[in-house]
Amino acid sequence: MYERLCHAIARDAEVVALLETVPEPKRQPNLLLGVVRLLGGPVDDPGAFHDFTVANWAAVQTELRRRATQTNExxxxxxxxxxxxxxxxxxxxxxxxxxxxxxxxxxxxxxxxxxxxxxxxxxxxxxxxxxxxxxxxxxxxxxxxxxxxxxxxxxxxxxxxxxxxxxxxxxxxxxxxxxxxxxxxxxxxxxxxxxxxxxxxxxxxxxxxxxxxxxxxxxxxxxxxxxxxxxxxxxxxxxxxxxxxxxxxxxxxxxxxxxxxxxxxxxxxxxxxxxxxxxxxxxxxxxxxxxx
The missing domain is CATH 3.40.50 (Rossmann fold)
Known part of the structure; x- marks a missing residue:
């Protein structure tokens, strides 16, 4: 799912433009995808992911800025x-x-x-x-x-x-x-x-x-x-x-x-x-x- 989403995001000018409003270290793929999932967003369909991310960008941006990838495996x-x-x-x-x-x-x-x-x-x-x-x-x-x-x-x-x-x-x-x-x-x-x-x-x-x-x-x-x-x-x-x-x-x-x-x-x-x-x-x- 993430591979498919990342290919779609790379071609999505609107989402890329939004990502460029946050500090570069916060543009990590796993961080963005994890934040959207945390907020209840869909990751199984690139179109639905786009719509959710754009509509909820204020919340997504807030979480991107305050969080870091902290995988605890x-x-x-x-x-x-x-x-x-x-x-x-x-x-x-x-x-x-x-x-x-x-x-x-x-x-x-x-x-x-x-x-x-x-x-x-x-x-x-x-x-x-x-x-x-x-x-x-x-x-x-x-x-x-x-x-x-x-x-x-x-x-x-x-x-x-x-x-x-x-x-x-x-x-x-x-x-x-x-x-x-x-x-x-x-x-x-x-x-x-x-x-x-x-x-x-x-x-x-x-x-x-x-x-x-x-x-x-x-x-x-x-x-x-x-x-x-x-x-x-x-x-x-x-x-x-x-x-x-x-x-x-x-x-x-x-x-x-x-x-x-x-x-x-x-x-x-x-x-x-x-x-x-x-x-x-x-x-x-x-x-x-x-x-x-």
């Missing part, structure tokens, strides 16, 4: 688990760009790699096709979890959860079901989320982690929204912290040097530990090709 925890399970336990997790914090519960979900046995006892099942290494056999022990975001979302607020649902592509019902199940896990024990900047405010939050725990700063599909100079400043800050750093970002977002070719022509990110690339990953955690 719990499935990405399946990409983190092989690294988290291998680190010295227990762990103190700190997520950068945490959204509503659903990525802070890797110990509360269940995992199924390559259709095999399920790891874990409760929570939604996160399926992942893993090649190049053996699946992890245990869950991490997490004793502290916190997140930082410019605009943290409240997993106990139905309006915030509705925005997270609006960001999931229309055909992906399995991801909506997974979001609701993960939100229930997080709502039962809400995470500590701080409003702040990933460079200026990260050290102060990391300093609150309990002694005796391995601090792990991580982020998934976040830094592409951060200007390049600020990304490098963040990398400098996180390298100076005591603990470990896990990044899951596009190959061109952080400087990794030479890495193996991608496994196929679908969109991939790179999983890296402390700046060392380990695997190609799919965007929602559905697959991972290990090379590290």
């Amino acid at each position: 719990a499935g990405r925890c399946a990409l983190l688990l092989p690294v988290l399970a291998a680190l010295p336990q227990p762990l103190a997790l700190l997520e950068v760009g945490a959204s509503a914090g659903l990525g802070l519960y890797p110990d509360r979900y269940r995992y199924r790699y390559n259709g095999g046995d399920v790891i874990g006892e409760d929570g939604p099942v996160l399926d992942c096709t893993l090649t190049g290494t053996a699946p992890p056999q245990r869950l991490p022990e997490v004793v502290w979890r916190a997140g930082i975001d410019l605009n943290p979302l409240d997993v106990t607020d139905p309006a915030d959860v509705a925005w997270l649902e609006a960001l999931i592509w229309p055909e992906h019902q399995h991801r909506r079901d997974r979001l609701r199940a993960a939100a229930a896990v997080a709502a039962a024990d809400p995470p500590v989320l701080r409003r702040g900047d990933l460079v200026d405010d990260l050290p102060g939050l990391a300093a609150q982690a309990p002694g005796g725990a391995t601090v792990v700063v991580f982020h998934t599909s976040v830094l592409y929204q951060v200007p390049s100079a600020r990304r490098l400043a963040f990398a400098d800050v996180v390298r100076r912290l005591t603990g470990h750093w896990i990044a899951v970002e596009g190959a061109d977002v952080l400087p990794y040097g030479r890495i193996p070719d991608e496994p196929d022509d679908t969109l991939h990110n790179v999983l890296a530990l402390d700046g060392r690339p380990l695997a190609w990953t799919r965007a929602h955690g559905q697959a991972m090709t290990w090379f590290g």
Whole structure:
């Protein structure tokens, strides 16, 4: 649906002219499409989408200006688990760009790699096709979890959860079901989320982690929204912290040097530990090709 809509919008002079009235960073396709869905607009027909967007532009514009793409995909925890399970336990997790914090519960979900046995006892099942290494056999022990975001979302607020649902592509019902199940896990024990900047405010939050725990700063599909100079400043800050750093970002977002070719022509990110690339990953955690 979104591919068809984006082709139509690109040819729609009226909608394009309206988009040019908002700041350029707010013209992201996923942001516009998510806002229209949040407002109850149709996305299954380009003509109906046009009519709704034009007629309700005041509301659409308001939401575009106040919101950001904050996809909170719990499935990405399946990409983190092989690294988290291998680190010295227990762990103190700190997520950068945490959204509503659903990525802070890797110990509360269940995992199924390559259709095999399920790891874990409760929570939604996160399926992942893993090649190049053996699946992890245990869950991490997490004793502290916190997140930082410019605009943290409240997993106990139905309006915030509705925005997270609006960001999931229309055909992906399995991801909506997974979001609701993960939100229930997080709502039962809400995470500590701080409003702040990933460079200026990260050290102060990391300093609150309990002694005796391995601090792990991580982020998934976040830094592409951060200007390049600020990304490098963040990398400098996180390298100076005591603990470990896990990044899951596009190959061109952080400087990794030479890495193996991608496994196929679908969109991939790179999983890296402390700046060392380990695997190609799919965007929602559905697959991972290990090379590290």
